[in-house]
Amino acid sequence: MRYVCSHEDAIWYWYRYRDSGLDRAPRLARPSLDGTSSARSELRRLGLERHGVTPCPAFLLGETSCSGGESGVTRQILVSQTTSNHPSSAFYPHRWHGPLPAGFLVQIGDGLFVCTPELAFLQMANALDDVSLIRLACVLCAKYALDAKALTSREAQISPAATGLSSAYEGTIGSRQPMTCVTRLRKLLDCCESHHGRPRATKALALCGENAASPREVEMLFLATLPKRLGGFGVGGAVMNARVTPSSRDAALLDRSDRQYADIDLYWPAAKVGIEYQGRYHEDTLSEDRRRLNMLTSMGLRVLQVDNQQLLNVSTFMGTMAQVRRMCGKADLNTSTSWLVRHDELRRRLLGAGKMRL
Structure with missing residues (x-):
């Protein structure tokens, strides 16, 4: 049985664990969705929390998310076209049509896989509005990072009248290598010409800025x-x-x-x-x-x-x-x-x- 962490959950995983060597982990040359399941009883046996696979906090993408605003409750998973559909309050399956592009899936545990930031960006292309999608590309290509623990623990304390992230998270911003770059994002898009989100992702990259500090x-x-x-x-x-x-x-x-x-x-x-x-x-x-x-x-x-x-x-x-x-x-x-x-x-x-x- 396979569990493939995808969409905003994959982005959240990379954001937290990239500096622990995740970017150096081998990427599957022949990725497959064979054996994927959306059955709640089966997936819970994989010990997701133990491997750090947690739902993306709702505030990451704001009002728009793949699961209709339930991000932070529902785990986003990628399943094959033939997998039985078992949507629930715990798991939201997304079907992938055709073969996965080589090199854009990483194994993080026994039966556990995570989509790369590039593949997750493409998956989010039709789930976000234009501004959010462009901003996501900028975040993936940025050379700054917010402390993830401080971010999650302090989010509930931020007043609705807060004047922006820079002031609200003073002292939690550090530097790091970007999760990806425009070149690698475009390479992924070239491998997925038939994906329905490719046109919007391509337009977003044209307006993206790299290396934000x-x-x-x-x-x-x-x-x-x-x-x-x-x-x-x-x-x-x-x-x-x-x-x-x-x-x-x-x-x-x-x-x-x-x-x-x-x-x-x-x-x-x-x-x-x-x-x-x-x-x-x-x-x-x-x-x-x-x-x-x-x-x-x-x-x-x-x-x-x-x-x-x-x-x-x-x-x-x-x-x-x-x-x-x-x-x-x-x-x-x-x-x-x-x-x-x-x-x-x-x-x-x-x-x-x-x-x-x-």
Whole structure:
């Protein structure tokens, strides 16, 4: 008998255990769903909790999930096309039509398997709206991590009036290698051309940003670059944490003598325009930040600085983005009533008591 952890449950598993060597575990060259079952009595004998297979918390994906809002109660499992369907309050089976792509299933125990982040992303393509799907891609490709234990224990304490993840989870953010990258996600999509979620997943990847170092950077990316139909300012072509290598003369202005580069939070290389987010920790490094900004200016780059208060203030951030659009050679944004409604909803989701807490 086989149990294949899939969809948001697989993402949650990778988020917690990736750093324990899961990314180095062998991926099955010939994955199979033979012997999968959705029978509750059979699956419980596998000792799922003992192997760390737990349902994804409801707050991970917010209102939208595969099981119609029951994420956090129902385990998401992948079954073969011929498996008898036994949906229950404990297990929600998803049928996979055709062979599984090689290399996108990992064995985690006797009879226990988990889908890779790439395969789970494709599975979620038709279960999430556009903004949530793009954000999921950004999270999978991010180089930051929230402490999973602190996240689950503190979620219930977060007030509905919380102003965003960065402030609500102060001190729980660390760095790590991304779970995947856009290249590997696209490789999976190339292997699953007939999957019904592929078109939406492909569109989401086109708007995804890699290497985010904090949730605030993802939020800033969304507001600045998402197309107007989604409520963003539509200034595409930005790169997250773009690395700039200065000349030896310019490098003397950097904050550390041993550093030979500078990373820009959000950068439009074609226009040499960037935005730097000044978080709370920057209050202790004002002198170093000024030297770094001077260095970037001497290289011919134009970099605007945005702090948390500016980001949360609608009119102030709109003024900043008007500057960015002009510096990137774009016309002023037509702030129609319909766009303002979409932008307000996007800000609520990103900066309010929003979705996608990871």
